[in-house]
Amino acid sequence: MNEPYHIAIVGGGTAGWMTACLLKHAYKALNVNVTLIESKNINTIGVGEGSTPTLKLFFDRLGLDESIWMDKCEATHKLNIRFEDWQGTSEYKHYDHPFISQPDVFHERAYSTNCLTRRLGLEVNTKAEDFFLNASLAKENKHPTPSENFPFKIAYGYHFDAAKLSALLQSVAIDLGVKHISNEVDKVICDDGGYINDLIFNDCSTLNADFFIDCTGFSKKLIKQTLNVPSISFSDNLFNDSAIALKVNSALPVKTQTISTALSSGWQWQIPLQNSTGYGYVFSSRYQSADSAEYELRSRLNLIDNDVSSKLIKFETGQLKEHWRKNCLAIGLSQGFIEPLEATGLHLTYNSILRFIKYFSFFETNSNHIKKFNKTIVNEFELTRDYIVAHYKLNQRSDTDYWRDNRKNNNTPMHLKTLIKAWVNNERLEPYISNSVIKNQFSATSWNCLFAGYGQFNQLASEQPRVGDLYKELKIASFIKGCNLNFIKRE
CATH class of the missing domain: 3.50.50.60 (FAD/NAD(P)-binding domain)
Incomplete structure (x- = not known):
């Protein structure tokens, strides 16, 4: 030129x-x-x-x-997202969605198999926090930078x-x-x-x-x-249109994960920074006013009489x-x-x-x-939307209209309907993910973490063979523990 x-x-x-x-x-x-x-x-x-x-x-x-x-x-490192109280039962109080790293490729298939085996009624481990390294590192609050002897790459955000x-x-x-x-x-x-x-x-x-x-x-x-x-x-598909956000100068230990907690009309984020903690309440104005949402958030954080300023964010x-x-x-x-x-x-x-x-x-x-660019990006937005919608569609909470209406909402995207049907019919999710128009950031492993985290399983069979739990048979706990030794804890 x-x-x-x-x-x-x-x-x-x-x-x-x-x-x-x-x-x-x-x-x-x-x-x-x-x-x-x-x-x-x-x-x-x-x-x-x-x-x-x-x-x-x-x-x-x-x-x-x-x-x-x-x-x-x-900035701080982010290895995992922990979801608290999204399902609505004491049995599934929380679940993890870790970023998948190189060491996890050895066990992604095993995790998928256990999720299928559990749907068939067998008592096997389906907790992502036990299968995947980043969830384990986040639980122990360790840095994602390993010793020089560790040959695998670790995926993480910030x-x-x-x-x-x-x-x-x-x-x-x-x-x-x-x-x-x-x-x-x-x-x-x-x-x-x-x-x-x-x-x-x-x-x-x-x-x-x-x-x-x-x-x-x-x-x-x-x-x-x-x-x-x-x-x-x-x-x-998505009811939320508002957020109350605030930052607290906090002496809390810096964590390597985001915590997302379900509240009455949405959910609260907790994001650890080096010298402060960011909090926010994402909610639907159809179910709660901004003043009410802020009061709920401040009540949880013991900030009712505190002069920490907040910001109201409106979005579409x-x-x-x-x-x-x-x-x-x-x-x-x-x-x-x-x-x-x-x-x-x-x-x-x-x-x-x-x-x-x-x-x-x-x-x-x-x-x-x-045209090709637009088709690709539109599809990526839609596939990302589907994963987000699933968090609300699969909930079993019954404490507020917000959660009940999300569960009953019939405006479910077709790709999500297909995945729910595959899960209910005891099929593996991988073929439906790989056949998507583009490769989305949410892999079959991410979807398995989501469905399993919400306890979307049939009742356990009355008779258990006591075999078939790949978590035990492949000694994954020992593998994760050995990998974990190559990382240091945050001070």
Whole structure:
């Protein structure tokens, strides 16, 4: 390219600056200018958020070691999510969803077999915390970095302060050569073909670019307000639309897992940071007012008379019908939002950016590539939604209308219906997961953890053969214990 190709990103935050970093890194050998425009009035929550192992892939791609960024973002390691009180019975008080690491490949099949065997009525171990290394490490609060003699890779995510992470990514992006403009977009000018040409700011200055990325969050200033791309709502599947969030300066020991606890009209997150703890209550305003939700959260945390400030966050679940139209791509909250459960936001953001880089051409607009990209991302959002919906659909709580209505909700996505049917019919889940349109982050093991964690089993047979428990027969407890010795406990 003789002339520089110009990509303009409208909107900052974690999604915007992550996009800027990845684009500048990917095109560092090309004549590509990247400019990020963000408003001076940005309200970043910054009460503690979590990620999947995708965030580590992001930092590894940029070559940024943990020693460079973790302390600056008050970050901690995340190996596991523990779900408390979601099922509604004392027998299944909690369950774990660990990130699957290399050592676990030896036992994923055994875990799947035990989940099938238990459905057939045999008394076998189906606790993810006993089968998978990360759940064991989280239980003992150990670092995910093993001794140099341990030959396997460990997958893990992070907890972090979102505002501090955004600031750090801004610094990284600018060092990579991204231009930063602090201004407010007033108007968006398109040509006769509907392609965006120019941005006009509040001070009447203008920016021209070749391609535009919408990171303006729920406002969707470019992709929806300008290009009129419609949204697909998930509200029929997911009731939650609000969250109360707060941060407590806490002396609690830093844990290596997120704790998600079911409450009366939603669920509470507990995210451990280095010097504080982030708490939040994700709930449905159809079943509880914001004041009532905040009172419930503060009561649980003994903060009724405490001056710790809180933030009310309103959100809509769903996604765009097209994430890429003409010369505009939506990333982050602009493209869609499912809800904070399982911390899928940055995972979807990262995957969307990488797939865009894969399909994008500087020299021509390939409509087939755009269609393929949109189909892939729409499917990924839908498959992620299905896993989240399952948390609510499978509950057996009867204490509030919220949980009863979630269980009785008939707006169940087809892929989820298929998996529930397969589970009930005592089939393995692997064929239904591998045959999905794309490989989603939630593997058959994740689904087995979910179904087993909710106790979705038949009654035990009256006569037990006392054989067939692969957890015992393969001596998995001994294997996990031996692996565990290669890790140190957090102080």
